[in-house]
Amino acid sequence: MKEAKLVNKEQHLIWYFIFAQAVIALLGSLYLSNFGDPVRNIMDGVLFDAARAYDPCHLCWWARILMYPIVLISLVGIIKKDKRFTDYILPLAIPGVVLTIYHYSLQMFPADSGFGAVCDLTNPCSAIHLIYLDFITIPFMALVAFCVITVLSIINWNMNRQSN
């Protein structure tokens, strides 16, 4: 508990941001897979219709495996005031960044396009279910979330290093 007293307000804020970002990613992904595109749903006035849901693709499941534990790890870290909890988050967030870059590139640069292409029977990872402003897709949002968590975790790690 001695260590906890050394933690300053800025560092606390970083922890809350990590937790908040992970919770937003968790709730966002669950909304998409249960009720579909939130913007479209708001415009249509149908917020909770399961028929509008998107099935998560294979890579989206990988991203979930990496993102969801961050919610619990950061929550426990905050409760226990364990300033080193980001050590457990970085091994999830860094692969998350790599994974979502790969996923986003599959969407933006599909291997098959134009003539010769097919629409897949399975739920392909290259499918773009929703796109805002011509570039914001689901993997892009996941990428941003993983980047935010990685950067904040590195800042926290750096703060720990300086305080030691």
Place this chain on the structure above:
Amino acid sequence: MKNLKIILAISAVIIVAFIVVKSWDKSAETTIKAPTAIPAATFEIKPNDWVVGNPNANVTLIEYLDFECESCKAYHPLITQLKEEYKDSLQFVVRYFPLPGHKNSRTSAYAVEAAGKQGKFWDMYDILYTKQSEWGEQPVANQDQFEKYATEAGVNIEQWKKDIVSSEVLKRVDDSFKEAMSLNLQGTPAFFLNGKRIQNPKSYEAFKQLIQAEISNAAVK
């Protein structure tokens, strides 16, 4: 620093594990094979098939399609051109393969099949492809929209409304879907030229060459 090395090492292990699993997945995909025994009757023209072209032609092109599929839409102008250019030497057959990932594909197939019962199959077929951007990718299929297109195609709308929910129409689409699944098709469009699966041609010229070759073969026989 020791901590950082451990973190980076674990991250690297996860990334490598992901790459290994992903490449294993890919090799599994390539081993998917076509079913060994396809009944020959599958590629014979059935009484309820939608066919256009010369009924005496020796060359038959079957397309398994999904009206909501963008790739099928991309092929639509090309197929239209083929139908025109080879109207004397080719029979073109349409079969449904509504992909589960497309939320409007079944309803669109029902809409076309129901229009077909009034002799307006090809009109509805053209309208749905031309207007795919209006009705495709909707979170829930909107029957009113299809009703509008059916009116445009010139069907008796009251009859069409009965037909679109009839068990006959539903069964016809479902049978076609099951057939496509039994052929182990992995997507749409899927073309069969005289019963042989062809890779989706990359251009109109490439498509023409395949058809031309088949016409020449048939002539020799």
